[in-house]
Amino acid sequence: MSRLAKKGVMSIQPYQPGKPIDEVKRELLLEEVYKLASNENSLGPSKKALTAIGKALKDLNRYPDGSSFYLKTKIAKKMGMKPENFVFGNGSDELIAVIIQAFMNEDENAIVADPTFLEYRLITEAYGRRVKVVPNVNMKYDMDGIRKAIDDKTKIVFIANPDNPTGTYVNDKQITKFLENIPDSVIVVMDEAYYDFVDAKDYPDTMRHLKDRNLIVLRTFSKAYGLAGLRVGFALANPELIDCMNRVRLPFNVNSLAQVGASASIDDATHLKKTRQVVLKGKKFLYSALDKIGLPYVQSQTNFILVDVKMDSWEAFQKLLRYGVIVRDMKAYKLDSYVRVTVGTDKENRKFIEALKEI
Numbered sequence: 001m002s003r004l005a006k007k008g009v010m011s012i013q014p015y016q017p018g019k020p021i022d023e024v025k026r027e028l029l030l031e032e033v034y035k036l037a038s039n040e041n042s043l044g045p046s047k048k049a050l051t052a053i054g055k056a057l058k059d060l061n062r063y064p065d066g067s068s069f070y071l072k073t074k075i076a077k078k079m080g081m082k083p084e085n086f087v088f089g090n091g092s093d094e095l096i097a098v099i100i101q102a103f104m105n106e107d108e109n110a111i112v113a114d115p116t117f118l119e120y121r122l123i124t125e126a127y128g129r130r131v132k133v134v135p136n137v138n139m140k141y142d143m144d145g146i147r148k149a150i151d152d153k154t155k156i157v158f159i160a161n162p163d164n165p166t167g168t169y170v171n172d173k174q175i176t177k178f179l180e181n182i183p184d185s186v187i188v189v190m191d192e193a194y195y196d197f198v199d200a201k202d203y204p205d206t207m208r209h210l211k212d213r214n215l216i217v218l219r220t221f222s223k224a225y226g227l228a229g230l231r232v233g234f235a236l237a238n239p240e241l242i243d244c245m246n247r248v249r250l251p252f253n254v255n256s257l258a259q260v261g262a263s264a265s266i267d268d269a270t271h272l273k274k275t276r277q278v279v280l281k282g283k284k285f286l287y288s289a290l291d292k293i294g295l296p297y298v299q300s301q302t303n304f305i306l307v308d309v310k311m312d313s314w315e316a317f318q319k320l321l322r323y324g325v326i327v328r329d330m331k332a333y334k335l336d337s338y339v340r341v342t343v344g345t346d347k348e349n350r351k352f353i354e355a356l357k358e359i
């Protein structure tokens with residue numbers, strides 16, 4: 001009963017995920033449905049991951065390795081870091097909660113941009129901590145505005161780089177200047193969920209700041225690695241920050257299939273390369289098709305595009321559903337005439353464009 005809820009819980013807006021394929025099939029009696037709503041990998045997971053998961057099934061009577069030892073060691077080697085620089089989570093979104101639990105006192109605040117990934121705000125507020133919002137300027141993070149918003153109670157600054165839902169990014173110079181000009185009582189969380197899709201030459205190499213700055217970088221296996229359903233993400237930081245996070249996370253937060261699946265997918269460079277090619281090619285196709293239709297969009301460093309459909313966002317979403325295309329309406333982000341579409345396979349991208357023309 002809601003009267004039993006802790007103070008503040010009833011004013012939390014639950015996160016709305018993309019509409020599932022089966023739900024659309026069921027509701028609209030459609031046989032073919034294309035989900036371009038959650039920035040997933042349309043090529044599916046790596047075959048290597050599936051084989052490794054199959055082999056691990058027989059050991060499901062055992063608890064997972066609580067430290068994700070093999071996964072951690074492997075990825076550390078690949079990235080030229082130490083295992084002590086890593087902590088894994090049940091998706092990178094779990095690590096957002098872990099960060100808040102580990103670092104934010106009750107009277108401290110976090111700074112988020114607007115629009116950006118909504119979970120920063122929702123999770124911070126769910127823990128009863130205050131959020132300060134700094135609006136984006138021309139769909140880009142306002143780094144000076146964020147710096148100015150920092151006060152003596154600010155503990156965390158969340159930066160999605162590249163950003164979701166805009167697809168824009170903050171460049172190396174901006175990040176370096178920002179990190180050099182903030183108090184050392186502030187932790188910057190740099191969420192690089194879409195890192196593998198970036199092709200901008202001046203995108204920051206955040207690894208070089210890890211040693212000297214209060215910086216936590218988040219990455220995920222949900223996007224380019226195609227393992228969103230397994231739930232694996234990780235944080236990289238200096239060992240002191242990682243130690244604080246390890247103290248508050250649950251002991252078995254990453255299940256055994258997730259650990260072996262993620263570990264095997266690191267070995268599948270071909271799948272990653274193909275994924276990147278499909279996204280880069282798909283983006284070109286979509287940009288050119290949108291240009292022809294005459295609809296504005298935001299240039300993206302990710303596997304999705306924010307499109308101004310020049311009509312009500314929710315209405316566009318509903319109408320596209322009837323053609324079996326699921327996109328994400330942007331009402332929750334107050335972008336009332338925009339939808340966000342994930343770059344899919346050739347067939348999916350064409351379907352989206354055809355349906356868009358119809359509506």
Ligand SMILES: Cc1ncc(COP(=O)(O)O)c(C=O)c1O
Pocket residue numbers: 038039090091092093094117160163164191193219220221222228231232233
């Ligand atoms: C910017 C950003 N960060 C984090 C996530 C969550 O990723 P995960 O599946 O690892 O929880 C998403 C998912 O859409 C995202 O867009």
